Amino acid sequence: MLESLSERLQGIFSGLRGKGRLTEEDINSAMREIRLALLEADVNFKVVKQFCARTKERCLTAEVLESLTPAQNVVKIVLDELTELLGRTDSKLVLSSRIPNVIMLVGLQGSGKTTAAAKLAYRLKQEKHSPLLVACDVYRPAAADQLQTLGDEMGVRVYRGDGKDPVAIAKEGVQDAIDHLRDVVIVDTAGRLHVDDEMMEEAEAIKRAVKPDQILMVVDAMTGQDVVNVAAAFAERVDFDGVIMSKMDGDARGGGALSIKQVTGKPIKFISAGEKPDSLEEFHPDRIAKRILGMGDMVSLIESAVRVQQEAEEAETAKRLAKSQLTLNDFVDMNRQIRKMGGVRKLVSALPGGDKALGSGQVDEGALDHMEVIINSMTKAEREKPDLLNGSRRARIAAGAGVSVTEVNQLMKQFNETKKMMKKMMPSVDELSGKKGKK
Numbered sequence: 001m002l003e004s005l006s007e008r009l010q011g012i013f014s015g016l017r018g019k020g021r022l023t024e025e026d027i028n029s030a031m032r033e034i035r036l037a038l039l040e041a042d043v044n045f046k047v048v049k050q051f052c053a054r055t056k057e058r059c060l061t062a063e064v065l066e067s068l069t070p071a072q073n074v075v076k077i078v079l080d081e082l083t084e085l086l087g088r089t090d091s092k093l094v095l096s097s098r099i100p101n102v103i104m105l106v107g108l109q110g111s112g113k114t115t116a117a118a119k120l121a122y123r124l125k126q127e128k129h130s131p132l133l134v135a136c137d138v139y140r141p142a143a144a145d146q147l148q149t150l151g152d153e154m155g156v157r158v159y160r161g162d163g164k165d166p167v168a169i170a171k172e173g174v175q176d177a178i179d180h181l182r183d184v185v186i187v188d189t190a191g192r193l194h195v196d197d198e199m200m201e202e203a204e205a206i207k208r209a210v211k212p213d214q215i216l217m218v219v220d221a222m223t224g225q226d227v228v229n230v231a232a233a234f235a236e237r238v239d240f241d242g243v244i245m246s247k248m249d250g251d252a253r254g255g256g257a258l259s260i261k262q263v264t265g266k267p268i269k270f271i272s273a274g275e276k277p278d279s280l281e282e283f284h285p286d287r288i289a290k291r292i293l294g295m296g297d298m299v300s301l302i303e304s305a306v307r308v309q310q311e312a313e314e315a316e317t318a319k320r321l322a323k324s325q326l327t328l329n330d331f332v333d334m335n336r337q338i339r340k341m342g343g344v345r346k347l348v349s350a351l352p353g354g355d356k357a358l359g360s361g362q363v364d365e366g367a368l369d370h371m372e373v374i375i376n377s378m379t380k381a382e383r384e385k386p387d388l389l390n391g392s393r394r395a396r397i398a399a400g401a402g403v404s405v406t407e408v409n410q411l412m413k414q415f416n417e418t419k420k421m422m423k424k425m426m427p428s429v430d431e432l433s434g435k436k437g438k439k
């Protein structure tokens with residue numbers, strides 16, 4: 001996600017870290033590089049200017065320059081300012097008490113509206129709502145069929161008023177939700193390739209007809225800062241409450257995501273990163289900022305793990321793992337769950353430095369299978385008590401698995417690091433499990 005920007009910034013920081021003490025000139029030169037990196041990521045120039053001015057001012061203090069770890073302090077300040085740029089606070093989707101709640105999606109054609117509508121429905125269904133999808137895009141011939149197919153796959157009802165006008169379809173859709181006891185209506189509207197009057201008028205008419213509880217604008221992350229102009233046009237005519245940033249899995253440079261909140265004042269609520277229905281993630285500015293700076297996104301990772309656990313009703317295992325009573329059998333289980341969570345690449349991408357590792361080709365998709373083969377060569381006692389693994393046992397296991405002792409040692413190192421990490425993450429997991437308990 002936003003790999004090239006992330007790489008550039010991390011490069012700048014490792015240059016600073018190598019210096020030990022920092023002078024004013026070091027900060028100035030780092031700021032020039034950061035400015036360039038942001039401009040190249042297609043962030044709006046006004047946003048870049050403000051960002052750099054604020055960051056520089058905060059970095060050029062005696063407190064930072066004369067501290068024992070000046071580079072670390074600079075990274076902290078950039079992290080803080082980046083979080084601010086992305087919107088600071090989480091902006092969750094809050095449904096009002098009206099039943100059915102109506103969520104209307106707007107955006108240009110091809111921005112990913114239909115896909116996002118389906119993903120949102122999937123998410124709401126997971127949260128025990130009963131959504132209804134309404135197909136109001138009557139101009140793109142395949143749009144209603146696309147929505148229908150996605151709805152059928154997820155077991156979500158789709159209302160399509162083939163042959164009718166979009167305003168009538170939207171109204172009838174709401175009635176259909178009432179008739180079929182659905183509590184959230186997601187209205188997929190038509191887009192055009194460019195902002196035009198007709199599209200805006202239609203969106204306004206639908207808005208008047210169904211009085212949505214909220215309007216979300218779907219924005220293609222690949223469009224860069226141009227989205228800001230489109231968003232401003234929508235904000236002026238139909239107004240909207242938040243943004244779904246789609247196609248974040250592609251090679252989006254980041255300009256759109258980093259500019260939109262500052263320029264339009266509208267928060268990003270979700271990011272869509274993939275083809276699968278479960279690839280709509282809540283947007284957490286602090287976590288994304290950390291990812292951009294190569295610090296990983298452990299909390300999302302744990303949340304994803306907890307979700308998988310919940311689905312399998314294995315939350316108890318998660319707690320045990322978190323309490324660091326990890327065994328190698330658990331490691332094999334985790335291995336299998338990683339596959340359920342979208343595979344190694346998705347997971348690595350959320351780890352500190354993960355995107356960089358992915359970019360450099362260091363990530364081997366087959367590594368998990370390899371690991372399983374090694375663990376399978378251990379005795380039951382060894383798997384449960386990894387401390388037993390002395391030199392001669394490791395040599396026996398290596399021979400049994402057909403690998404070198406170094407590979408067994410690497411696996412054990414990874415295992416021990418995971419154990420440590422799990423221990424650190426324990427409060428988050430408990431918090432999450434607690435959340436589950438309240439539901």
Ligand code: GDP
Pocket residue numbers: 107108109110111112113114115116191246247248249250272273274275
């Ligand atoms: P609409 O015209 O706004 O309804 O756009 P669609 O939902 O039809 O999406 C346009 C294209 O973008 C389709 O080919 C989608 O599969 C693709 N797409 C939408 N969202 C995502 C995403 O998050 N990631 C990727 N990789 N592709 C997406």
